[in-house]
Amino acid sequence: MQIGEVAARTELSLRTIRHYEDxxxxxxxxxxxxxFPLYTEADVSRLLVVRRMKPLGFTTEEARDLLTAVDRLGADRPGTDGELPPAERAVLxxxxxxYEQAATERVEALRAQLTQAEEFAGSLRESLGSGSGAREAVRPRH
Structure with a gap:
């Protein structure tokens, strides 16, 4: 598929896709x-991994490291010349x-942040609904 279709499917801009290529x-x-570059479903999957990592604060280098590890594991062919040595497989x-643990921790931190943001928005709604004006929204609760 062409880059425009990839952009639509991944919700990434053409510029971002080209940056990830670079x-x-x-x-x-x-x-x-x-x-013109042509992409496969596997290419789209790689871009989706990177897109999902970015909001969690992972760097481009970390995305590259993870994708390299996943690629090596995916190429592991037990019982053939393509079989990874057990020690290398364990490291990968x-x-x-x-990365899975880091992602889980970052998701939990975002959930806590979201809870705080929802509480704040709720306090603003309450203060506006009480007729006392917006000043109440910024007063700390005791």
Whole structure:
């Protein structure tokens, strides 16, 4: 698929997709006869991983590290010449688990922040509904 379709499917701008290409996070799987990049479902999946990592505060380098680990694990072919040595596989699995734990912690922090924001919005609604004006909204509750 062409970059416009990828942008629509991932909700990323063309500029962001090109930036991720430059950063090595995604490499178009092919080129059209005119030289335009073409992407596969796997490319879209990679971009979605990066898109999901960004709001959690992960850096481009961390996204690259995670994608590299996932790629290596995905290429593991037990019982063939493509089988990863057990020690390397364990290191890669541990690396992915570190990212999973970090994501879980960041989600919990965002939930706490959201709860505080909802409480604040609720206090504003209450003060406006009580007829006492907006001054009440900024007074601390005891």
């Amino acid at each position: 950063a090595g996070l995604v490499v178009p799987s092919a080129r059209s006869e005119g030289g 699995v541990a690396r992915v688990r570190v």
